[in-house]
Amino acid sequence: MDNEYKAFVVREDENGKFSRSIENKSINELPEGEVLIQVKYAALNYKDALSSTGHKGITRQFPHTPGVDACGVVVNSQSSEFKEGDAVIVTSYDFGMNTSGGFQEFIRVPAKWPVKLPDNLSFEESMVLGTGGFTAALSLYKMEQNGQIPEMGPILVTGSTGGVGSMAVALLAMNNYEVIASSGKTEAHDYLKALGATKIISRDETYDQSGRPLLRPKWAGVIDTVGDNTLATAIKACGKNGNIAVCGLIESPKLNTTVYPFILNGVNVLGIETAETPRNIRLKIWELLADKWKPKHLDSIKNIISLGDLEEYIELMLAGKSKGRVLVKF
Ligand SMILES: NC(=O)c1ccc[n+]([C@@H]2O[C@H](COP(=O)([O-])OP(=O)(O)OC[C@H]3O[C@@H](n4cnc5c(N)ncnc54)[C@H](OP(=O)(O)O)[C@@H]3O)[C@@H](O)[C@H]2O)c1
Known part of the structure; x- marks a missing residue:
């Protein structure tokens, strides 16, 4: 060689x-x-x-x-x-x-x-999925383990045109969730709709500056790739017992919140860490991505x-x- x-x-x-x-x-x-x-x-x-x-x-x-x-x-x-x-x-x-x-x-x-x-994945498909797809799938997996179901209402995806976000939109939609995609790219609405987003909102709508500890519920769960005030807003406006998968820090690693969303609304924050995911769960997630959870897009x-x-x-x-x-x- x-x-x-x-x-x-x-x-x-x-x-x-x-x-x-x-x-x-x-x-x-x-x-x-x-x-x-x-x-x-x-x-x-x-x-x-x-x-x-x-x-x-x-x-x-x-x-x-x-x-x-x-x-x-x-x-x-x-x-x-x-x-x-x-x-x-x-x-x-x-x-x-x-x-x-x-x-x-x-x-x-x-x-x-x-x-x-896995047998049902090509090399190319495995890399379209990659860490982004794995992160989105681990997020949904943990949310559902913690009781999230489509009937609870829509799921917000932040940074939705990104690698993790795009995969999250596609995965949620194919699992019968309504998806609210938050994006800073007005030109990407057709792309997000094609992935399965039911509603597209601007980044401003996930950036509350009122200082209030709780907001009227706007979603039933969240896959967040952005962190900081976007994540704080996502938490404040999450409905009862909703699950929030915390994946990323595009805005910054900070998080400023009160405990009210947790003790009054039962909101759950789920940490998503893909680097050291135990091997049995890693294999399970790849199996899902190659089969039932393989996005069409x-x-x-x-x-x-x-x-x-x-x-x-x-x-x-x-x-x-x-x-x-x-x-x-x-
Ligand atoms: N936890 C883990 O194990 C794990 C694994 C993989 C990735 N991550 C993390 O997840 C995050 C996303 O990764 P990625 O690979 O998907 O990145 P990416 O492809 O660059 O996507 C990030 C998206 O965030 C949005 N965005 C960009 N700047 C922003 C800003 N200033 N404020 C708000 N939104 C902004 C954009 O989407 P819109 O224009 O649509 O808003 C962008 O496409 C990163 O922080 C990464 O480190 C974590």
């Missing part, structure tokens, strides 16, 4: 400035691990965009190759769980954060990280790009302008 391959690399210079380029790397430079994989597709997530700008909360050491989602074919395995030729998905754990990630032609990871590509959510286009799409994502899932094809 040729030892040289192409990788997207983020470097930090002596003045703390970051630069990004496509470099030739050698397989010997990959981290230790039992499974060597030839990457077929990787997907761009918000975390990758942050890592690419040198965000030390995501990646401490540079040079680094980001990419928290990848899929491909096993070319060498020291583990009895995988053999040469197996099709696998790699997401979560430390992949792409402080361990070299998916924006390169080869990756090497510990045997506990990959899952076998995977094709309309994807943008397929090459490694050379990545820089441009990272900039779009950081500017809050990305839409759907961005896939790097190798």
Whole structure:
């Protein structure tokens, strides 16, 4: 096997400035691990965009190759769980954060990280889903475990045109939930409707500035990717016993709320953490995504790009302008 391959690399210079380029790397430079994989597709997530700008909360050491989602074919395995030729998905754990990630032609990871590509999913579909789809599915899974049903009323999705948000809208709609999609993109209404949103509202409507501790209920549950005052508003306007899946921090990691929504309305806040989801639940979520929960609209959510286009799409994502899932094809 040729030892040289192409990788997207983020470097930090002596003045703390970051630069990004496509470099030739050698397989010997990959981290230790039992499974060597030839990457077929990787997907761009918000975390990758942050890592690419040198965000030390995501990646401490540079040079680094980001990419928290990848899929491909096993070319060498020291583990009895995988053999040469197996099709696998790699997401979560430390992949792409402080361990070299998916924006390169080869990756090497510990045997506990990959899952076998389910029979009903293509490589491409698995990456349209990726961490975004997994996060949306884990959110709905936890909400339903905690009693959420469509009859309780509509579910608000914030950051709805993003990777997690788009998947959340599609998943909720196919599970018979009415979906209120909050978005800052007026031009994306047709896109959100096609995914299954029943109502589209502006970001302002999920940004209460009245200072009141409770608002008239407007939704029965929430999948929130934004955090801060958007999440606080979502909590204040949630109906009785509704579940709020807290996934992200696009606005900021802060949360300023009173306890009234919890002690007067029984609102439940559910933490969504995908990196260390126990393996039995991880396999269950992928099984659902490959079967009963496989969204119909995977094709309309994807943008397929090459490694050379990545820089441009990272900039779009950081500017809050990305839409759907961005896939790097190798
Ligand atoms: N908990 C976990 O395990 C987990 C897993 C995956 C991701 N996440 C987190 O989930 C969040 C979303 O990730 P993603 O990959 O979906 O990101 P993304 O594709 O960049 O989507 C984020 C969306 O948020 C909205 N937005 C952008 N700027 C905003 C602002 N200033 N105020 C309010 N909304 C804004 C935009 O949608 P609209 O224009 O439609 O409003 C944007 O498309 C991130 O914080 C990420 O770190 C967490």
